[in-house]
Amino acid sequence: MTQPIQWSDAFKVGIEKIDFQHKNLYEAISRFLTAVAENKDVAEIKKMLDFVGNYIFEHFSTEEDYMGRYEYPAALHHKSEHQAFIEEFRRMKNQYELDGATKFISLQLEGWLISWLQKHVAGSDTALGLFLKKKL
Numbered sequence: 001m002t003q004p005i006q007w008s009d010a011f012k013v014g015i016e017k018i019d020f021q022h023k024n025l026y027e028a029i030s031r032f033l034t035a036v037a038e039n040k041d042v043a044e045i046k047k048m049l050d051f052v053g054n055y056i057f058e059h060f061s062t063e064e065d066y067m068g069r070y071e072y073p074a075a076l077h078h079k080s081e082h083q084a085f086i087e088e089f090r091r092m093k094n095q096y097e098l099d100g101a102t103k104f105i106s107l108q109l110e111g112w113l114i115s116w117l118q119k120h121v122a123g124s125d126t127a128l129g130l131f132l133k134k135k136l
């Protein structure tokens, strides 16, 4: 089976710690989506989704620490994207927990998660990487 989401070095933003976390994030999301596609045990799927959520929070705080430390001028905008993500993620996760791992919610979550992450990494995170490379 092809992986639903796959990391590529082309997504690198040039900051080792951020790239390392992005790669781990892609892998965690891929494991979660594969488990959904294979109809794995609900408790197992929930654990994977919790892991993705926690890892994303940790990752956002890594980026936001960098922004604070180096006085990143676009920090407010970047952080608002993170915040919007967290709110939507929580909403979908609650729905997931209420309704169970239905195909509809899984597909919704999959489509949104992948497109958000790809767009954010290619846009805001790449811009942050370019800024940090000049500072580090």
Ligand SMILES: [Fe+2]
Binding pocket: 060, 063, 078, 082, 120, 124, 125
């Ligand atoms: Fe970010």
Ligand SMILES: [Fe+2]
Binding pocket: 022, 059, 063, 121, 125
């Ligand atoms: Fe990121």
